[in-house]
Amino acid sequence: PMPQQPDITLVTPTAPIAVATHGGRAKCLQRLVRLDLPVPRTVVLSFDTVLEIANGQMPDAGMILSQFEPGVLLCVRPSSEDPDWGGPGAMMNVGMSAERRDALAATLGEEEATRLYLRFVQSYAVHVARLDPDEFEETEAAPDVALAAALRAYEDEMETPFPQDPAEQLAGVLRSMARAWQGTTARLLRQAKGAPADAGLGLIVQQMALGQGDCGSGVMQLASSETGLEQITGRYLGRSQGREALGGASDVLYLERDPRGPSLEEALPEAFEVLKQHSALMRHRLREEMQVEFTIQNGEVFILDGVRVPRSNRAGVRIAVRLAEDGIIPREEAVCRVEPRALAELLHRQVAPGAERDVLGRGVAASPGAATGMVVFTASAAQAAAARGEACILVRRETSPEDIRGMHAASAVLTERGGMSSHAAVIGRGLGVPCVVGASELRFQTRRKQLIARDGRVVRDGDTITIDGSTGEVLAGAPRLIEPVLDDAFRKLLGWADEVRDIKVRANADTPEDAETARMFEADGIGLCRTEHMFVEADRLTVMREMIFADTTEERRDALDLLLPMQRDDFRDLFRIMAGKPVCIRLLDPPLHEFLPTNRVDQQALAEALDRPLSEVTRRVEELTEYNPMLGMRGVRLGIALPEIYDMQARAIFEATIAQDGGEPVVPEIMIPLVTAKREVELVKTRVDAVAAEVRTRTGADFDYKLGVMVETPRAALRAGDIAPYCAFMSFGTNDLTQMTYGLSRDDAGRFMSAYVQQGVFPEDPFHTLDRDGVGELLTIAAERGRRAAPDIVLSICGEHGGSPESIEFCREAGFDYVSCSPFRVPIARLAAAQLAL
Numbered sequence: 039p040m041p042q043q044p045d046i047t048l049v050t051p052t053a054p055i056a057v058a059t060h061g062g063r064a065k066c067l068q069r070l071v072r073l074d075l076p077v078p079r080t081v082v083l084s085f086d087t088v089l090e091i092a093n094g095q096m097p098d099a100g101m102i103l104s105q106f107e108p109g110v111l112l113c114v115r116p117s118s119e120d121p122d123w124g125g126p127g128a129m130m131n132v133g134m135s136a137e138r139r140d141a142l143a144a145t146l147g148e149e150e151a152t153r154l155y156l157r158f159v160q161s162y163a164v165h166v167a168r169l170d171p172d173e174f175e176e177t178e179a180a181p182d183v184a185l186a187a188a189l190r191a192y193e194d195e196m197e198t199p200f201p202q203d204p205a206e207q208l209a210g211v212l213r214s215m216a217r218a219w220q221g222t223t224a225r226l227l228r229q230a231k232g233a234p235a236d237a238g239l240g241l242i243v244q245q246m247a248l249g250q251g252d253c254g255s256g257v258m259q260l261a262s263s264e265t266g267l268e269q270i271t272g273r274y275l276g277r278s279q280g281r282e283a284l285g286g287a288s289d290v291l292y293l294e295r296d297p298r299g300p301s302l303e304e305a306l307p308e309a310f311e312v313l314k315q316h317s318a319l320m321r322h323r324l325r326e327e328m329q330v331e332f333t334i335q336n337g338e339v340f341i342l343d344g345v346r347v348p349r350s351n352r353a354g355v356r357i358a359v360r361l362a363e364d365g366i367i368p369r370e371e372a373v374c375r376v377e378p379r380a381l382a383e384l385l386h387r388q389v390a391p392g393a394e395r396d397v398l399g400r401g402v403a404a405s406p407g408a409a410t411g412m413v414v415f416t417a418s419a420a421q422a423a424a425a426r427g428e429a430c431i432l433v434r435r436e437t438s439p440e441d442i443r444g445m446h447a448a449s450a451v452l453t454e455r456g457g458m459s460s461h462a463a464v465i466g467r468g469l470g471v472p473c474v475v476g477a478s479e480l481r482f483q484t485r486r487k488q489l490i491a492r493d494g495r496v497v498r499d500g501d502t503i504t505i506d507g508s509t510g511e512v513l514a515g516a517p518r519l520i521e522p523v524l525d526d527a528f529r530k531l532l533g534w535a536d537e538v539r540d541i542k543v544r545a546n547a548d549t550p551e552d553a554e555t556a557r558m559f560e561a562d563g564i565g566l567c568r569t570e571h572m573f574v575e576a577d578r579l580t581v582m583r584e585m586i587f588a589d590t591t592e593e594r595r596d597a598l599d600l601l602l603p604m605q606r607d608d609f610r611d612l613f614r615i616m617a618g619k620p621v622c623i624r625l626l627d628p629p630l631h632e633f634l635p636t637n638r639v640d641q642q643a644l645a646e647a648l649d650r651p652l653s654e655v656t657r658r659v660e661e662l663t664e665y666n667p668m669l670g671m672r673g674v675r676l677g678i679a680l681p682e683i684y685d686m687q688a689r690a691i692f693e694a695t696i697a698q699d700g701g702e703p704v705v706p707e708i709m710i711p712l713v714t715a716k717r718e719v720e721l722v723k724t725r726v727d728a729v730a731a732e733v734r735t736r737t738g739a740d741f742d743y744k745l746g747v748m749v750e751t752p753r754a755a756l757r758a759g760d761i762a763p764y765c766a767f768m769s770f771g772t773n774d775l776t777q778m779t780y781g782l783s784r785d786d787a788g789r790f791m792s793a794y795v796q797q798g799v800f801p802e803d804p805f806h807t808l809d810r811d812g813v814g815e816l817l818t819i820a821a822e823r824g825r826r827a828a829p830d831i832v833l834s835i836c837g838e839h840g841g842s843p844e845s846i847e848f849c850r851e852a853g854f855d856y857v858s859c860s861p862f863r864v865p866i867a868r869l870a871a872a873q874l875a876l
């Protein structure tokens with residue numbers, strides 16, 4: 039085909055160059071030119087032109103060359119819309135030939151000139167002519183010998199001499215880069231990063247600075263990529279090109295004066311000063327922390343390129359905050375620049391990036407963070423280890439309420455079964471303990487106290503492993519971990535987020551420790567206190583068991599009388615810690631048998647404590663065992679069948695309310711779980727009101743409270759219109775609601791969830807990402823019917839979905855008042871809510 043007039047643009051302050059037509063790097067270079075920075079002459083090719091080149095139109099490279107002085111060497115670099123989408127590597131020294139080599143030998147010296155030519159032949163042969171890289175590897179030979187060999191190898195393979203015409207070279211380079219962008223691998227890679235199928239590539243042709251004397255190249259940035267703190271970092275390498283200074287050469291210089299070795303500041307103080315000023319100007323005017331690529335030619339500084347400083351998540355927060363504090367960007371923009379999920383990494387220990395990961399197997403990443411410890415197989419062994427001050431990893435097939443104390447004591451938890459909202463996952467996130475569940479890749483031989491890795495290795499009781507709850511990996515040994523940081527910048531950014539968000543964020547907090555965490559993360563209150571988690575300590579569990587074993591109402595009351603002061607103290611602590619912020623307490627929810635001992639040893643101990651025969655204990659446990667406990671005697675059904683329990687809890691809440699001295703009066707919120715019908719609410723409400731009246735009369739104190747329900751069955755959602763008039767609030771328990779809407783066990787779904795997601799049955803795990811279509815429709819129906827019947831009703835969500843940015847978006851659109859999530863997700867939710875409001 040005939041050579042075509044390519045659409046090329048010289049980079050000037052006014053040239054029509056846009057990110058959408060020429061790519062981000064091209065646009066950035068134009069900004070640098072506008073700032074009057076010393077950018078070498080540059081020409082850019084648009085997406086359309088590059089696409090035509092890829093499709094076989096030969097560019098008229100002579101047209102491009104005519105934009106430059108004759109004889110210069112050129113560098114060609116890619117420019118895609120988003121730098122994360124990748125692109126072909128830069129090609130340097132285009133225009134190099136035997137004739138140029140001879141000319142340059144006069145200024146650079148023979149050896150240097152030969153080396154430049156050699157490097158160009160090597161990269162052209164491999165990247166443009168696509169010859170075998172092995173033939174063109176760097177060799178030990180002297181440059182002239184190596185050059186002769188490379189030219190010969192090229193000619194042998196291509197049956198034509200190495201091209202000497204700069205136009206032919208440039209055309210070849212442009213074509214090969216244009217085609218590389220269209221290759222399948224490159225396409226898949228960038229699509230995985232979110233690039234559209236037709237993402238374009240622009241190309242940049244820039245004159246290279248070559249010189250004698252003080253010359254070389256490097257990169258500079260004004261902030262640390264790891265911490266985000268103000269710190270000049272980068273490297274400079276004399277007589278180098280491109281990013282060579284970042285390679286491992288031994289004679290690279292630090293930029294700033296540095297005790298570890300010589301620096302550019304000492305070697306070329308004036309150039310260093312100029313460079314610093316240019317970098318600061320770029321930071322200010324491009325409104326971003328930039329990594330500056332530069333060359334120095336005879337002492338003169340040139341800026342070749344600028345890219346966003348690569349950054350860790352923690353550096354990202356600090357960089358955004360510093361840019362706002364320096365008045366470079368508004369606070370709102372700083373809030374928008376940080377990805378909410380990236381905060382999770384700041385709240386927990388992490389496996390150090392770059393540390394070696396010896397993966398034993400994988401499961402669901404259920405609670406983020408990493409921890410190392412020795413393997414234990416029982417909750418009591420975990421407690422014993424903790425008592426000895428040893429870090430341990432609790433390994434169970436699945437966890438039950440009996441394991442909670444062990445989970446508290448463990449540094450991390452690993453289970454064979456379960457998914458995102460199984461017991462271990464919910465508790466793990468609540469405690470901030472890293473947790474991997476549903477790790478069925480590993481074989482759990484808990485009785486033999488060993489774990490078989492997917493490659494057959496055996497992990498025994500006491501062996502050291504590491505759980506990475508952020509990736510779902512189980513790792514052998516102890517890779518290096520890095521500490522969490524809740525620094526100033528973090529708090530400041532979230533403070534700014536709070537100024538703009540329009541939905542409240544509460545925490546799910548069961549114990550005073552959880553409440554402390556909730557307060558540390560500045561939650562707007564407690565949205566769900568699961569009271570059953572207050573009965574895990576040994577002495578309380580025993581009384582609870584006595585209560586369950588009671589034969590008569592009298593006996594049950596006696597046991598409840600013992601539990602009352604314990605609950606009252608817990609509630610009093612919660613109110614005190616939350617200092618006037620709302621606290622929503624859920625009445626007892628789980629099936630009672632969850633409190634009973636399942637193994638013989640524990641049953642014997644209980645028989646002793648109760649002074650009853652073992653057979654009676656076993657019989658009672660059997661009696662209480664249900665085929666489908668999650669659909670059985672739990673939630674409000676307990677409240678209807680054994681009303682004394684809820685009476686006791688209501689009394690404890692009211693007594694704790696009036697026990698607050700000073701400060702804002704507390705208005706407790708009491709929540710009834712698992713309702714399905716308005717009559718349930720009516721019955722419980724009547725009794726709770728009666729308890730309130732009794733406490734008022736007995737103590738002479740007055741107080742207010744709010745009563746509401748959890749909507750976590752499909753029927754409650756559909757009948758929200760009947761139920762709402764009895765309620766001050768309705769809170770959606772999307773864990774149970776998802777389980778019941780799908781008819782999918784939240785504790786067993788982990789086994790097949792990955793198969794379901796991989797085959798596209800579900801777009802995502804619905805226990806993880808709120809199912810807008812199904813569960814979401816029920817929420818919408820319930821909200822609409824509930825509001826119609828009771829316009830002032832407060833609506834919220836308190837399932838595990840509460841903290842995810844997607845469900846916050848849903849809740850905002852549906853006009854909910856708040857979301858409630860694990861304390862450790864509160865910061866993420868605060869930031870996500872702010873971004874949605876902006």
Ligand code: PEP
Binds near residue numbers: 464566568627773836
């Ligand atoms: C729920 O079901 O969504 C909920 C918050 O309650 P739990 O997880 O305790 O069942």
Ligand code: MG
Binds near residue numbers: 750771773774
């Ligand atoms: Mg529930």
